[in-house]
Amino acid sequence: MIGGLFIYNHKGEVLISRVYRDDIGRNAVDAFRVNVIHARQQVRSPVNNIARTSFFHVKRSNIWLAAVTKQNVNAAMVFEFLYKMCDVMTAYFGKISEENIKNNFVLIYELLDEILDFGYPQNSETGALKTFITQQGIKSQHHTKEEQSQITSQVTGQIGWRREGIKYRRNELFLDVLESVNLLMSPQGQVLSAHVSGRVVMKSYLSGMPECKFGMNDKIIIDKQGKGGTTTTDEAGKSDLGGSSGKQAIAIDDCTFHQCVRLSKFDTERSISFIPPDGEYELMRYRTTKDIILPFRVIPLVREVGRTKLEVKVVIKSNFKPSLLAQKIEVRIPTPLNTSGVQVICMKGKAKYKASENAIVWKIKRMAGMKESQISAEIELLPTNDKKKWARPPISMNFEVPFAPSGLKVRYLKVFEPKLNYSDHDVIKWVRYIGRSGIYETRC
């Protein structure tokens, strides 16, 4: 179990230190600073064992969050907790920065008291927390007795993530499918590895205690229904490009759900049913590796002209429906370490040599599907005396597209509220797909 939790700024000064167990001494704080933050060699492992004590850390901008334990804990649990902690803090005061932490340290200690008990993670649902840990300390005392008992019964009750008696005039529901697509491609255009990790994020403003059911084009469910013979499978068209309405099923490699989802029902019927929390939350996470739609193709051409010159030409092709627009496109072309000058010509967007990052950065604001664009650069090199060859790091790319590269489709989201008189049709539902680049690289 977690023995303590420390938050450091970039200099290694302790901003927050909360110790839950006696086996963690004060010197653990210094041990992490000396051995990880100020280490001579950059420490890349997120788990470090120093003097029989394990340190798990995550870094948010310049802030280090470190969980410490002497026991053999489940590392995945600790990291899940740390990420949750980050989410909670973001939900309370926005960006995690040194200043924000300093301004909210009373709140953070209060939160830490609540979400970790003797090192065991407790309810970390932001919505629930916000009902009884507020940023206006005084105000909380004006809760009526009724409200307080309501909070108590909610927090200790079976459905800890939703309180009773919520009422909205308009029952609304937002559903975002957020995916990040990762790729490594050889110079010849062969896919070396590719996968999509996605999240389904919901924002719900529903009255009462609604029961929801979520359906998507998961291969197993579709197959099941197909066997049942209830729907005609012929309609499932072949894969169209970029967010067509085809009923192609996708194979999900693995997925995790929000605590509100009834796992037993998922196990038996493969159906996702739940009572949603109020407000924003992440319903599920998933990963796919098959039949990924790659939104962009990068074709590099690098030619070395003598010892002092390098010619680079990169073509990018968008590979989705022409009606869709990709945004925030950025291509990063690494340059050798002995670059002494760069000339760039590009047809579209803006390109610049960034010396501090040793790369040419080419930015395009918008690009429609099935188009192509090109950049060419002349790199001048300074002859060096050692013969170290340039390792040619891959060209990487960033973008945002309005469809799910995994091919995931939301088939339905049904809402039932038996006690209140609104039906599924009365709920306004919004669905949005966003595909972003993760690590999207092409070797050159």
Added chain:
Amino acid sequence: MPAVSKGDGMRGLAVFISDIRNCKSKEAEIKRINKELANIRSKFKGDKALDGYSKKKYVCKLLFIFLLGHDIDFGHMEAVNLLSSNKYTEKQIGYLFISVLVNSNSELIRLINNAIKNDLSSRNPTFMCLALHCIANVGSREMAEAFAGEIPRILVAGDTMDSVKQSAALCLLRLYKTCPDLVLMGEWTSRVVHLLNDQHMGVVTAAISLITCLSQKNPDEFKTCVSLAVSRLSRIVSSASTDLQDYTYYFVPAPWLSCKLLRLLQCYPPPEDGAVKGRLVECLETILNKAQEPPKSKKVQHSNAKNAILFEAIALIIHYDSEPNLLVRACNQLGQFLQHRETNLRYLALESMCTLASSEFSHEAVKTHIETVINALKTERDVSVRQRAADLLYAMCDRSNAKQIVAEMLSYLETADYSIREEMVLKVAILAEKYAVDYSWYVDTILNLIRIAGDYVSEEVWYRVIQIVINRDDVQGYAAKTVFEALQAPACHENMVKVGGYILGEFGNLIAGDPRSSPLVQFNLLHSKFHLCSVPTRALLLSAYIKFINLFPETKSTIQEVLRCDSQIRNSDVELQQRAVEYLKLSSIASTDVLATVLEEMPPFPERESSILAKLKKKKGPGAVSVELEDGKREGGELNGGGERGDTPAMSASNASTPSPSADLLGLRPAPAVGSAPPSVGSLLVDVFSEGPAAASAGVNDDGFLSSAPPPAASEEPAPPLPEAEDLLNKFVCKNNGVLFENQLLQIGIKSEYRQNLGRMYLFYGNKTSVQFVSFSTAVSCPGELPTQLNLQTKTVEPLIEGGAQVQQVVNIECLTDFIDAPLLNIKFRYGGALQNITLKLPVTINKFFQPTEMVSQEFFQRWKQLSQPQQEAQKIFKSGHGIDTEVVKAKLLGLGTALLENVDPNPENFVCAGVIQTKGQQVGCLLRLEPNAQAQPGEQMYRLTLRSSKDTVSKRICDLLSEQF
């Protein structure tokens, strides 16, 4: 920074550095550096030439980036360009870059060397100094190759400036230290010595460092420096503190120079010239006098400088070791420091006193401070000072104060720092042994030692106790009693159990009279510790038990019970199991007589250098030879003994006759005196018990074959056989394995086996020294008509034997027909340049080819009568060498290779043997009869030996051989 002219401001550098310092994270720093590097690259690449100032600035930035830990792979060319600038600052930065980022890129090195050469030949002293500093800072072999010839010239040139001379001297010193072979002595050397007379003190100080270093390698060449140094020293010492203005440091005139002068003098013996010597003694006296004067300043720098000179002077006095007066004065001065409140001074005083104590003149003077030193040992806070105090106590110990010092050291041991305990234990052990007047005190001390610091008592220490107890009859009873008492403590250290087990096993009988320590009580006491001990100790205890069976027959059943129980006889450790099985069998089968012989009391150990001392020497650093060597030998012993390991236990006498496999080859002793205890036991070293399974069988062994041979004389020709070669040969008549030869350098062990007419002999050459033997060669030759009788084949050995190493050589032997002479083994090698030449006789005798023949009485006499021709018989009557012991004789006859026939001779006292000698051509049957007259007085005992064989030469030869054995 104020606005300065564009020349040395380098504002860009300052901005860059402050940017880096303000970076919030590593990533930001790397970004900033990347940006700067790109900027510099574009600047260096730019077509327009950069001016010197920008070049300097960018090179400086690169240097800074490099020092931050990033790789720099360009800019070298620009730095080299800076070298040719005429501005000091630019040149300086160029040199700085070169000395920090030197790489052995050939084209650049050429350019750099060129620039340095130019600067060296310029008349500008600052440029010359910069160049010299660069050479010294780089200090590589390439630099030495390029400039080793040039620098001495600059150093001794008449028109060189003083500051350049200083730099040149130190630069040369640096080059000499990296590549002494490249700095050649020449006519400049004598002129360097004369730099000692230079007006400029800085030059003298620099030159003296160089001279000290050079004179250590070539003392003769710099001999003249002694008188110059003395006169220089006396001038400094006698000068008033104001004379040497710039070189007076807190009222002490030129302290560094004085120290260096004194240290230089320590490289040479005392000056022979009376005048010089007088002057030097005067100087030393003045220094000692000055130490007594009240300090001129309260500042610590003043006293430090003064004491530095004083300690160097004392070191010189100790080095000369010829002026009793000065030595005593030095000792008194140090005595004052012993109570000084500066810890460093106390440390230095103790350290210097340690060396003083070894001088005959000052030993007594040192001894007067014993109380203070003991006090220091007890109260000193700093462990390193306490250790020096312990060292000093060790050094000042002699017969008169040994008891006191040993007691103090023992009491200190209880609180001593863990890191020095082992050394302390060794020291106590050595002192206790060296100055023991009364051995009961010695035994007490060592047992105390084991009690207090058992973990730190090494093997050697307790081996030594046992050696001493065994060699001293007077202390054995006391030792047994003390050990018995010590073992009664509920928890005692394993080393104590080892000593206890060994001593009670040997001398338990001496205290068995007391009912409180009756045999059974002793046994139970030992056995109560058994289960807590490690395997080697348990093995030792098992041997002690079997000895108990011999000493106290009444314990036999109890001990057999113990041996028989599953935890012994089925122990998973093969050593313990084998011992248990063998001892159990031995105790149940052998008669009491056999048992008594097998389990004979250990014979005295030969006196030789204490192994503890060797260990201490090793701990101290050099002389690490001895222990390695011992390891090598132990290995040899195991090799030699390897054959016997698998044998069935020592229940039959035949096995008992084989030499103990565990006998340490080193353990040679002179032949026992005539008439003393029966000839037995060749194995001596104590680790016999912790070694082989045949510890019991080690009891019966052969005789005095083990006498060590005197060192052979070296000569060029293959040396004639050693005078004692014949003796050595005789020692191997009845045995196949052992040490053939040993002197200070070399040890030759033998292991041999014979079957039918074939034999194979393994020779082990062990290098006992730490130096390697070169051109090592051996040759086996057959003199006279031996080549027709014996066929020998050898493989050549490696010409190099490393110090402490052992090499093996195999000799294959085929017996063609019977023979008399033994083949010769000639060994030649070079040890430290001197040729060593040794010739030995290989112990191949005709009896090695015996096949034993069993026959009954009737058959024997029938054959005996068949061989009745006079030439077939050989007879000898001779006096017994060592008294008559039936078991020993039996063992020897079996070792001869014949079958010992029981119940053949009507007289049971007589020994009868039969065997067939196998040669390639024929088989020679051989019958033997040995008749002792055991009833005669000791010293009058005689043997009659009769041999009959089908070949007269064989009868004669075997008769000769065998008669030497009894």
